[in-house]
Amino acid sequence: MTRNETGEDDLDLTDPKLASEAELAFEGALRPRSLAEFVGQTRVRGQLQLLLTAATLQQRTPDHILLAGPPGLGKTTLAMIVAHEAGRPLRMSSGPAIQHAGDLAAVLSSLVPGEVLFIDEIHRMARSAEEMLYLAMEDFRIDIMVGKGAGATSVPLDLSPFTLVGATTRAGLLPNPLRDRFGFTAHLEFYDEAELEQVLARAASMLGLAIDGEAIAEIAGRCRGTPRIANRLLRRVRDYALVHPSTGSGRRADVDAVRAALDLYDVDALGLDRLDRAVMQIILTRFDGGPVGLNTLAVSVGEEAETIEAVVEPFLVRIGLITRTPRGRVATPAAWRHFGLPNGPSEGAATLPIDDL
Numbered sequence: 001m002t003r004n005e006t007g008e009d010d011l012d013l014t015d016p017k018l019a020s021e022a023e024l025a026f027e028g029a030l031r032p033r034s035l036a037e038f039v040g041q042t043r044v045r046g047q048l049q050l051l052l053t054a055a056t057l058q059q060r061t062p063d064h065i066l067l068a069g070p071p072g073l074g075k076t077t078l079a080m081i082v083a084h085e086a087g088r089p090l091r092m093s094s095g096p097a098i099q100h101a102g103d104l105a106a107v108l109s110s111l112v113p114g115e116v117l118f119i120d121e122i123h124r125m126a127r128s129a130e131e132m133l134y135l136a137m138e139d140f141r142i143d144i145m146v147g148k149g150a151g152a153t154s155v156p157l158d159l160s161p162f163t164l165v166g167a168t169t170r171a172g173l174l175p176n177p178l179r180d181r182f183g184f185t186a187h188l189e190f191y192d193e194a195e196l197e198q199v200l201a202r203a204a205s206m207l208g209l210a211i212d213g214e215a216i217a218e219i220a221g222r223c224r225g226t227p228r229i230a231n232r233l234l235r236r237v238r239d240y241a242l243v244h245p246s247t248g249s250g251r252r253a254d255v256d257a258v259r260a261a262l263d264l265y266d267v268d269a270l271g272l273d274r275l276d277r278a279v280m281q282i283i284l285t286r287f288d289g290g291p292v293g294l295n296t297l298a299v300s301v302g303e304e305a306e307t308i309e310a311v312v313e314p315f316l317v318r319i320g321l322i323t324r325t326p327r328g329r330v331a332t333p334a335a336w337r338h339f340g341l342p343n344g345p346s347e348g349a350a351t352l353p354i355d356d357l
């Protein structure tokens, strides 16, 4: 990924991970501040509301919370909301920033009573820090090692009570002792189109962009069930409206503007981007529908196997374009249809263009 002169990254618009500083600022402005404003995730919202209200009634710090789910679904936003709703300060950190137990000790020992500590990507924290966190979460205490070698002693240090909110895209990578110490785990789901339409309508009004229901629905259908991608696509639509003003103000976008903007950025009607299409074209044309192994696919499209496995494949499976079999990935009949090929593996496959691989 490269940084262009406007400070934005040249990125795939449909990459659910956070991209640039410009996007960070934009997201900050759009984040809902309360559970009531937070769209969708009804079950998780209800669970969090109960947990927070019970803690308030008992005048204690809320239990530790683990937020699990794919990138861009609102984990950071929910952590901020938890602190806000509980009326407590928030400290933000992340797994990659905690590479030694000492890094964690410095954060924990400086927390004020009742503070909410958010650790994003908690599965990437150093193992030694994880072990320190077990005790901190359970007893609000840590043991600090003083000295080295045979003369080293451990000195206990009491901590202020705090609420840990951990976020992870890979809950399975967390060791059981850590997972078990969270009082509640929220599993965030992809959003349906009606929910994404609400996210988009709210963001459009905050951006001062007049956009009708049909245009919003068009974006909602292309954003992979992910609010971050929805907001990002909306931003490109707003750019398009500014550059191609249909009403003179440049603050109005209709469905034609949405289609033109998203076609320009290679995001198709199902939300597939260039990489998704490249993967599908390899499976459909070069391997006549599959099965194709992950590494073969990665080499064929010139991408890391990890990216194919973590970003491309889950989406293609979720929208029913491929299935995973023990022998590899196989295109479904819906995939043949989406790419304009009548009926599964056949001589027709050879006609599919592979020019943008």
Ligand SMILES: Nc1ncnc2c1ncn2[C@@H]1O[C@H](COP(=O)(O)OP(=O)(O)OP(=O)(O)O)[C@@H](O)[C@H]1O
Pocket (backbone or CB within 6 Å): 016, 017, 018, 026, 027, 028, 030, 031, 032, 037, 038, 039, 040, 041, 070, 071, 072, 073, 074, 075, 076, 077, 078, 120, 167, 169, 199, 227, 228, 231
């Ligand atoms: N339920 C929601 N309602 C409205 N906006 C939302 C919702 N969920 C997420 N968003 C918006 O989507 C963007 C991304 O959300 P957030 O940063 O919380 O995702 P995340 O799950 O923490 O992502 P990552 O795993 O990459 O850190 C934010 O701008 C936020 O405003």
